[in-house]
Amino acid sequence: MTTVLVPLDQGDQPLRPATLEVLTLARDLGEVTVLAFAEPGEELLTDLGRYGVGRVLVTQLPEPATSSALVGQAVASAVRQVSGAVVLLPSTFTSKEVAAHAAHHLQAGLLIDVGDLRLDAGRLVGGKRVFGGTWETECAATTEVAVATVRPNAVLPTAATTPATPQVQPVTTEAAAPAGLELLERQVADHSGDVRPALAEAAIVVAGGRGTFGDFEAVEELADVLGGAIGTTRDCVDEGWLPHEAQVGQTGTTIAPRVYIGAGISGAPHHVGGMSAAGTVIAVNLDDEAPLVQLADFAVIGDLSSVLADAAEALRAYRDER
């Protein structure tokens, strides 16, 4: 049976949707072992068990514990100890770096941003949409051990049919940060009061562009009715209308929601490259020739403020009726 190792990119926090998705995919590939960097509490263990995790390795990292070089080495060390064949992580920036370091030390094939995964004759094969969503590719590791990062919303997180009771096992992993590296400061944004999901992992994203002229009220209203996140373009960030963390695109956040609604966004390649893995694309634009309208599944040609506000109202009415 293939052993799949999933490193947890969190302390004892509740599992994030992206991690649940990775665990869901991991279970289909083999026996899932989690690598935790902090002693897991009861609640976390129960959740891991619900997702079919049979074993939790716990390791302590030296400082600077957020160095991706260091975490990557620890992951590689753990994989060797349990004879793991696959390492799976969610596709965040930090996880991609960790994946790169782990793959380097394991001399493993590295698949990035894949949406689906399977084993074919013992080799990991991953599917990925590229070139602004115009091509579908399949890439296979040629090595026995493979490391992959999974794009968000690739699967619906589902608990295992039979829950497991994870065995907790302390392990000593070998890892050291390169000489001369020091973390001077780290501030984690406090999102505990956020009512909206994190952009990178949201299942629904409502994005507003320059066509909003800085007024995001209708964008926010629709996002809130849908339980979605807010996204935007670089031009709007440059204007100071929204913070950089809301930027979707090649130099912003890469997203892959089930639904992307782009309002007042032209669909420049820089932007499209960051959202083209979305399941369904909806555009609202005054210009029916805008590239985003052309690549959408559904588009409304009209003024975004009235269209989005009307849509929000219609959805509220639909919910109230039920």
Added chain:
Amino acid sequence: MKHVPDLSSDRGFGSDGRTVRTTDDGTLNEVDENAVETALLLKEAAQAAGTPAAEVIALTLGPAPAVDAVRRALQMGADSGVHVCDDALAGADYAVTARGLAAAVRAQGQVDVLVTGMAALDGLGAVLPSLLAADLGWPQLTVAGEVTLTDGVLIATRDVDGATETWRATPPAVVSVTDVANSPRLARMKEILAARQKPVQTVTAADLGLTEADLTVRTAVRSATRRPEPEPEIVADDGTGGQQLADYLIAHDLLIKESR
């Protein structure tokens, strides 16, 4: 730096699963201009601090047309270029690309800072900077929105995955920058003319001492298929556009379930 297909060109794959490249649709990966600018600024800072010999070398790996990326950097002000070019590198995956580039870095003698863009805007893997740091055994300051080199120490600030971090590293180190790190300078006529005289060295895998094992890929594209062109359902807003948008979401079961 990377030579990539123009974002607005019709990009695709050949039957061998490799990116189809023609000489005229390639450009320097845009965010790599920020990397060149960073290197030039670091050089200027070093010179101001009394290191007149500081120099910027532009390095790329790719087929023949990729030398255009190096030329672009020379026009911006880089001093010389290195182009790793060899048929043995065709189909290079992340691992082989990183090994080839790392070998070329080693071949330069003393390199203090290796600067890259945060991601290639064609593949968006964003793993090369980390692979290079791992291969060279150097610390990495990646996805940096700000980098300085003062008194021989690199300080970089980055904003990723909800955290803002400031890292310090002593060279040699790998730095990758975002497009907010700086504004790349425009090449002026004088620099464009001068760039023609600047040396560009073409090196092969054998020149770099790369063995067959070094050149063995760990991943391979199995299939690549063009997705059908979407046929958008376009409605004009006659006052019911919002209702129709809502209906579309409902009809296609695209609302988040309450039990989420």
